[in-house]
Amino acid sequence: MKYYSYFPGCSAESTGLGLGLSTKAIAKPLGFELVEIEDWNCCGSTPYGSLDEEEAIVVAARNLALAEKMGFDLVTPCSSCYVTLSRANGHLREHPRMLARVNEALAVAGLSYRGSLRVRLLVDVLVNDITPEVIAARLKKPLRGVRVAPYYGCQMVRPRYGLDDTEQPQTLDRLVASTGAEAVDFPLKARCCGGSLTLSEEDSVLHLMHKLLRSAAAGGAQCLVTPCPLCQTNLDAYQYRVNARFKTDFKIPVLFISQLIGMALDIDARSLGMFTNIVPPRELLDYVYRDYFTTNRVKT
Amino acid sequence: MVSFLNEVRSTPGGEHILACIQCGTCTGSCPMAAFMEYPPRKIIAMIRAGMRDEVLSSNSMWFCLSCYTCTARCPKGVKPTDLAHALESLASRHGFTIGGTRTPSMYRSFVDSIRANGRVHELGMMTRYYLSLTPDLLAHPVATLKIALLALKLFTRKRLPMMSHRIKGRNDLSRIIQKFREARGTS
Numbered sequence: 001m002k003y004y005s006y007f008p009g010c011s012a013e014s015t016g017l018g019l020g021l022s023t024k025a026i027a028k029p030l031g032f033e034l035v036e037i038e039d040w041n042c043c044g045s046t047p048y049g050s051l052d053e054e055e056a057i058v059v060a061a062r063n064l065a066l067a068e069k070m071g072f073d074l075v076t077p078c079s080s081c082y083v084t085l086s087r088a089n090g091h092l093r094e095h096p097r098m099l100a101r102v103n104e105a106l107a108v109a110g111l112s113y114r115g116s117l118r119v120r121l122l123v124d125v126l127v128n129d130i131t132p133e134v135i136a137a138r139l140k141k142p143l144r145g146v147r148v149a150p151y152y153g154c155q156m157v158r159p160r161y162g163l164d165d166t167e168q169p170q171t172l173d174r175l176v177a178s179t180g181a182e183a184v185d186f187p188l189k190a191r192c193c194g195g196s197l198t199l200s201e202e203d204s205v206l207h208l209m210h211k212l213l214r215s216a217a218a219g220g221a222q223c224l225v226t227p228c229p230l231c232q233t234n235l236d237a238y239q240y241r242v243n244a245r246f247k248t249d250f251k252i253p254v255l256f257i258s259q260l261i262g263m264a265l266d267i268d269a270r271s272l273g274m275f276t277n278i279v280p281p282r283e284l285l286d287y288v289y290r291d292y293f294t295t296n297r298v299k300t
Numbered sequence: 301m302v303s304f305l306n307e308v309r310s311t312p313g314g315e316h317i318l319a320c321i322q323c324g325t326c327t328g329s330c331p332m333a334a335f336m337e338y339p340p341r342k343i344i345a346m347i348r349a350g351m352r353d354e355v356l357s358s359n360s361m362w363f364c365l366s367c368y369t370c371t372a373r374c375p376k377g378v379k380p381t382d383l384a385h386a387l388e389s390l391a392s393r394h395g396f397t398i399g400g401t402r403t404p405s406m407y408r409s410f411v412d413s414i415r416a417n418g419r420v421h422e423l424g425m426m427t428r429y430y431l432s433l434t435p436d437l438l439a440h441p442v443a444t445l446k447i448a449l450l451a452l453k454l455f456t457r458k459r460l461p462m463m464s465h466r467i468k469g470r471n472d473l474s475r476i477i478q479k480f481r482e483a484r485g486t487s
């Protein structure tokens with residue numbers, strides 16, 4: 001059993017509830033344990049750094065200090081938390097003066113940070129520690145015949161934390177393939193969905209989502225998968241807005257990669273938080289859980 | 301008085317600005333360049349020319365999506381994304397008012413939520429953000445209804461919890477922030 005210090009992030013308990021639920025659900029069956037960091041705080045995300053770049057590092061550092069004490073790698077399922085915590089971590093390692101000042105501040109709460117922690121994304125752990133081969137070997141319901149567009153978004157590939165290629169990333173494709181599903185050709189797989197600006201500047205970013213959905217649909221995808229709760233919320237919750245604005249008729253469910261893997265491990269739909277999806281993944285559920293539906297129907 | 305260039309260089313994210321060779325790869329790759337008053341290449345040139353007020357009161361950095369395309373492609377390692385964050389925090393810290401974008405008030409509602417609870421409470425944050433836009437919203441009732449509908453969709457799928465989660469260490473967190481500000485000489 002491998003152990004990790006788990007940082008869910010705020011989204012995994014609210015708008016990205018499906019991510020939080022499915023991450024916890026797949027851990028045990030895949031042979032790893034997520035020990036939640038006690039009383040973690042928000043990583044700060046993009047907005048904090050935008051209002052006060054230095055203070056944002058201090059806010060992130062409280063989490064780094066709490067996790068460092070535990071002695072495992074920090075793992076978060078959220079691409080945005082991953083980047084924010086990695087950036088703070090990198091900055092503290094490269095700037096000893098800043099580290100000293102941050103430690104002075106942390107000391108008022110009895111904390112300190114040495115700079116030894118590794119910050120990792122769940123996708124990284126699945127690909128490099130657990131490995132797609134092991135996932136494939138543990139499948140109970142291979143998703144054969146399901147066509148999936150792996151959507152990376154920006155945060156997990158581009159700020160260059162070495163996880164994947166910045167232009168042609170492959171990690172999600174490999175995870176999709178490990179479930180038995182087919183990763184379709186998706187040229188825009190690492191383009192931006194609009195990020196948090198959907199809240200403040202929806203009119204200027206909706207076209208980005210339109211292009212993504214069009215590209216996924218052209219590849220014949222039945223669903224998109226992503227690790228990022230912000231991408232998921234944008235593409236799922238705003239899909240009907242794209243349809244209204246661009247006179248399209250997309251009904252492409254957007255799943256978390258952990259939900260897709262969970263389905264292939266035959267974990268029940270509720271534990272994977274499939275009820276949180278706005279564009280209903282009905283076709284996929286029917287396909288994966290068809291025995292379940294049939295037995296229920298027979299009983300009643 | 302430090303020059304604007306040095307002020308930017310000493311803000312986290314602004315360190316690499318002297319390495320820029322003005323090749324324009326960043327602007328050419330930027331999905332939001334069309335919405336920015338000054339796209340990334342140009343803003344770098346302006347910072348180096350010392351155009352402090354023009355830069356810090358522009359909408360440019362607030363339209364940055366943090367998509368990191370420019371950062372990945374820049375041949376000189378300038379990291380224009382981090383530079384945008386640096387400019388945003390300088391503009392906020394020095395009280396520049398930015399016209400034509402709602403992004404700063406959205407960010408502020410978000411950060412207020414963290415400072416108060418230690419976590420982001422999305423429903424509370426969205427409410428606060430939209431309240432800050434009230435006059436605007438009243439003028440556009442249809443758009444306002446659409447926002448409410450979207451929130452309802454999330455709400456009925458348990459994606460917008462009513463209650464905020466406040467961390468036990470929220471006083472610790474405030475004291476840490478307070479101490480850091482004192483050490484830095486800001487309040």
Ligand code: SF4
Nearest residue numbers: 320321323324326374
């Ligand atoms: S890509 Fe880099 S070097 Fe080229 S203009 Fe932009 S910041 Fe300067």
Ligand code: SF4
Nearest residue numbers: 330364365367368370
């Ligand atoms: S990170 Fe910002 S400035 Fe850079 S390409 Fe993306 S939107 Fe443009």
